[in-house]
Amino acid sequence: MMRGLFYVFLGSFLYSAHALTCNDEELKVTVKVTDPSLFDEYEQYLFKGTLAYAIRKFCSLPEKPTDCNAGSVDMTDTVNVHILQTSNRFAMCIAVNDSTLTLMEDSFRYSRDRFDGGLELNEDTLVVNGVDPTLKPDSEPAFPIWLIPFIVITCLVVLAAVAILGYTVYQTKRTPKHIDEASLADSDEFGVDSNVYVDDNDMGAARTAL
Numbered sequence: 001m002m003r004g005l006f007y008v009f010l011g012s013f014l015y016s017a018h019a020l021t022c023n024d025e026e027l028k029v030t031v032k033v034t035d036p037s038l039f040d041e042y043e044q045y046l047f048k049g050t051l052a053y054a055i056r057k058f059c060s061l062p063e064k065p066t067d068c069n070a071g072s073v074d075m076t077d078t079v080n081v082h083i084l085q086t087s088n089r090f091a092m093c094i095a096v097n098d099s100t101l102t103l104m105e106d107s108f109r110y111s112r113d114r115f116d117g118g119l120e121l122n123e124d125t126l127v128v129n130g131v132d133p134t135l136k137p138d139s140e141p142a143f144p145i146w147l148i149p150f151i152v153i154t155c156l157v158v159l160a161a162v163a164i165l166g167y168t169v170y171q172t173k174r175t176p177k178h179i180d181e182a183s184l185a186d187s188d189e190f191g192v193d194s195n196v197y198v199d200d201n202d203m204g205a206a207r208t209a210l
Contacts, residue, residue, distance in 0.1 A: 022093035026084060027104045028129040029092050031121065036090035043119065044092070048081035050118050054111035055099060067103035105130045 022028040029047070031039045055076045059068035080097040096104055108115065109131050116122050 020085065020087040020089075020091040020093065022085075022129075025095065025101050027094040027101060027108070029094055030127040030129075031090045031092075032125045032127065033090065036088055039090050044083055045078065046118060047115070048078045048083070050111070050115050051081050051094065051096065051104070051108065052076045052078055054107040054114065055096065055103065058103075058107040058110045065103065065106060067100050067106070069098060101130070 020028065033039055059065065059076075076096065076099070080099075082095045082097075084093045084095055086092040094104065105128070108128055112123075112131075115126060119126065
């Protein structure tokens with residue numbers, strides 16, 4: 001039991017020792033890749049250049065942010081972007097000359113698509129402290145939900161129409177028994193036998209005899 005607690009404490013201590021902590025004026029960036037060595041010095045240079053571009057772009061807006069100064073627009077370059085420390089996981093602390101942490105966060109947020117496209121990363125693999133991921137719009141389902149009640153109602157109407165039509169056809173082909181019996185009774189009352197055949201010559205002879 002004590003040995004297990006010791007290993008847990010040791011693991012927590014080692015993790016905290018390797019965890020990267022940036023100061024209040026540094027931008028902490030975490031790159032979640034399977035192999036941290038893929039984010040090598042060339043990728044880091046690309047990140048620095050993209051951040052310099054983002055600061056220039058953000059500070060060139062018509063309504064210039066208050067954190068921007070003259071140097072932020074014309075002089076910010078890769079040499080002004082510094083990666084101060086890194087961790088093996090991979091994370092890094094970024095500082096830019098004459099730029100506040102708020103300016104770096106706002107610039108990154110403004111040009112987020114440039115970082116994702118240039119570095120071939122996304123909001124899940126490129127995490128910046130202080131910059132929340134953008135809200136993704138709800139994906140529209142492949143099958144519209146409003147069609148479900150429409151299809152149900154249509155099917156019920158069709159089934160009802162088929163049932164009514166079938167019942168009508170059945171009633172048309174079926175001869176009611178009580179109607180046949182009433183017809184036979186009328187024939188007997190008037191002395192008419194529908195099953196007796198009378199010859200025309202016999203009818204003529206009967207008239208002569210009368």
